[in-house]
Amino acid sequence: MLSFGLTVAAIGMGVVFLELVLLIFIIKGISLFAGTIEKRRNRTDKQQVNHQEATETNLKIEAHEDNDEIIAVIAAAVASMSQGTAYVKAIRCLPGTNAPAWSYAGRSETMNLRQECY
Numbered sequence: 260m261l262s263f264g265l266t267v268a269a270i271g272m273g274v275v276f277l278e279l280v281l282l283i284f285i286i287k288g289i290s291l292f293a294g295t296i297e298k299r300r301n302r303t304d305k306q307q308v309n310h311q312e313a314t315e316t317n318l319k320i321e322a323h324e325d326n327d328e329i330i331a332v333i334a335a336a337v338a339s340m341s342q343g344t345a346y347v348k349a350i351r352c353l354p355g356t357n358a359p360a361w362s363y364a365g366r367s368e369t370m371n372l373r374q375e376c377y
Contacts, residue, residue, distance in 0.1 A: 329359070 330350050
């Protein structure tokens with residue numbers, strides 16, 4: 260009877276050991292697969308960053324050219340909202356910002372509205 264119990268215990272421990280070894284190989288395989296995906300993602304991210312830098316320089320050049328149009332649109336919006344009682348004295352960009360100030364104001368207003376809902 261004792262030999263039967265030892266045999267069952269040995270078979271059970273052997274099966275568990277083999278399953279653990281199999282799990283180790285599966286985990287190593289998944290990590291290698293994830294590593295290759297991460298490398299591909301990093302390469303595409305670098306390409307996108309290079310593309311974004313190129314488009315940002317083009318946008319900066321276009322932004323300097325479109326200032327007159329932006330000023331006209333802002334002045335028209337102020338005149339429309341104030342019904343002719345106010346006028347635009349000066350429009351200037353804030354230093355150190357890439358986006359216009361009205362864009363930041365709109366974002367902060369949207370965030371404040373969302374905070375009020377919750």
